Amino acid sequence: MHTSLKYLFIVLLLSVGIILKAQEKIEETTIVVKNVNIITMTLENKIIKNANILIKGKKITAINGVIPGSAKIINGKGKWLIPGLIDMHIHGFADINYGSAYPTQGATFLVDHQDAMLPYIANGVTTIFDLNARTENFAQRNEIIKGKVIGPRIALAALINGGNGSGRIANTPSDGRQTVRLAKAEGYEFIKVYSDLNIETFKAITEEAGKQNMKVLGHIPDAFKGKTEEAFIPNFNMIVHAEEFAKQSENYSDQDIQKFVRLSKENGTWFSPTLIVIERIADQARSLENIKKLQGFRYIHPLMQNKWLTSNQYHNRTSPEFIAYLERMIQFNNRLVKAFKEAGIPIVAGTDAGCSGVVWGYSLHDEIELLVKAGLTPLEALNSATRISASWLGIGDKIGTVEVGKYADLILLDDNPLDNIQNTRKISGVFFDGKWIDKRKTDKMLSDLAKRNLKNINKYDWKKRKEL
Numbered sequence: 467m468h469t470s471l472k473y474l475f476i477v478l479l480l481s482v483g484i485i486l487k488a489q490e491k492i493e494e495t496t497i498v499v500k501n502v503n504i505i506t507m508t509l510e511n512k513i514i515k516n517a518n519i520l521i522k523g524k525k526i527t528a529i530n531g532v533i534p535g536s537a538k539i540i541n542g543k544g545k546w547l548i549p550g551l552i553d554m555h556i557h558g559f560a561d562i563n564y565g566s567a568y569p570t571q572g573a574t575f576l577v578d579h580q581d582a583m584l585p586y587i588a589n590g591v592t593t594i595f596d597l598n599a600r601t602e603n604f605a606q607r608n609e610i611i612k613g614k615v616i617g618p619r620i621a622l623a624a625l626i627n628g629g630n631g632s633g634r635i636a637n638t639p640s641d642g643r644q645t646v647r648l649a650k651a652e653g654y655e656f657i658k659v660y661s662d663l664n665i666e667t668f669k670a671i672t673e674e675a676g677k678q679n680m681k682v683l684g685h686i687p688d689a690f691k692g693k694t695e696e697a698f699i700p701n702f703n704m705i706v707h708a709e710e711f712a713k714q715s716e717n718y719s720d721q722d723i724q725k726f727v728r729l730s731k732e733n734g735t736w737f738s739p740t741l742i743v744i745e746r747i748a749d750q751a752r753s754l755e756n757i758k759k760l761q762g763f764r765y766i767h768p769l770m771q772n773k774w775l776t777s778n779q780y781h782n783r784t785s786p787e788f789i790a791y792l793e794r795m796i797q798f799n800n801r802l803v804k805a806f807k808e809a810g811i812p813i814v815a816g817t818d819a820g821c822s823g824v825v826w827g828y829s830l831h832d833e834i835e836l837l838v839k840a841g842l843t844p845l846e847a848l849n850s851a852t853r854i855s856a857s858w859l860g861i862g863d864k865i866g867t868v869e870v871g872k873y874a875d876l877i878l879l880d881d882n883p884l885d886n887i888q889n890t891r892k893i894s895g896v897f898f899d900g901k902w903i904d905k906r907k908t909d910k911m912l913s914d915l916a917k918r919n920l921k922n923i924n925k926y927d928w929k930k931r932k933e934l
């Protein structure tokens with residue numbers, strides 16, 4: 467070998483060695499939040515005041531343990547640490563083909579994954595549950611797992627409907643069962659049932675999903691109107707939207723509420739009321755100005771901003787009767803939440819983010835606040851967005867509380883959320899899978915994104931999306 471080549475070779479070997487060492491070092495660095503008040507959110511909700519919490523790699527390794535000299539220290543004095551929040555009902559924003567695809571074409575509208583995940587990061591939403599997932603959501607999730615994008619953990623449900631629309635449609639029990647088996651084979655983790663399923667197909671889907679070890683959640687199909695009790699079958703594990711019950715009630719009576727409570731309790735069906743979505747539908751039915759005022763609106767993609775402002779299905783059908791109908795439903799929803807709470811049925815926080823007017827990330831804080839307004843204590847509302855949700859997903863041993871051995875999905879807050887639930891918004895920094903991101907960093911990312919969106923605001927027209 468030529469001497470200079472030999473030299474180069476040695477230098478290369480050495481630098482590989484240094485890089486490997488450096489990587490080891492990154493993995494080994496312990497991060498400590500010092501003197502922080504920890505709201506553990508465990509069953510007994512132990513609050514550990516003025517504690518040190520050690521995070522190494524992705525996990526919490528000790529609370530009040532020995533701090534290594536090499537540790538990176540975050541000052542937690544006077545601050546409060548809670549588990550990362552879980553939004554149990556979102557519709558993810560991912561690549562899509564709005565037009566007619568041809569082989570090799572792929573998506574025509576491409577999403578910057580980091581931009582799409584940023585509102586979750588800024589709001590401490592460390593886990594999301596997509597209730598109508600597509601192949602592209604798997605791809606997006608893998609980018610996060612690879613570490614190319616910072617973002618939440620993502621659970622994926624396949625939606626099955628009846629009728630003759632698009633998507634996964636099943637109108638016979640055997641089609642329903644086969645659709646479940648295919649979803650399982652494709653890697654979906656849960657089944658979401660939808661409004662137009664007929665009774666026999668709904669029952670077959672729910673039973674087959676049970677056999678496949680997949681939980682079922684979703685709407686109460688409209689076909690059950692007048693015989694609501696028949697929908698409560700084994701493995702129908704969670705009803706999403708309070709209005710699913712409202713639709714099953716003629717007069718919003720207390721008797722009906724008590725009946726829904728009894729059916730859910732007896733069947734072990736949990737409840738995700740998504741109070742925020744009806745509030746937002748009412749807001750935009752009243753005025754589109756309410757859309758522009760939404761917290762976080764400028765961080766959503768210009769195409770979505772355009773859709774919500776120019777093709778707003780709720781505003782387009784607005785009338786005094788529609789608004790009155792929504793307002794009555796909001797009252798009913800709140801009574802329902804209170805009754806479910808009193809009966810001890812687990813209530814799960816979800817938002818329907820991605821629906822017109824429901825901003826990803828930001829809306830979960832709205833939902834938690836609305837749960838408190840409906841009668842939950844701040845602790846119960848926080849529980850519904852942490853431990854209870856993790857438990858429904860079957861990952862209660864991994865996330866949802868602040869405990870040694872769990873993944874470090876955490877939010878550092880400036881004030882105690884148990885004193886005032888609005889304090890969940892006072893975020894000083896977050897841990898996503900052990901990675902610390904402080905508020906300065908997310909603020910900078912958000913302002914960059916808002917500037918970019920503003921620059922591109924006129925480039926996107928929802929009505930011309932097929933031409934993208």
Ligand SMILES: [Zn+2]
Pocket residue numbers: 555556557597818
């Ligand atoms: Zn939804």
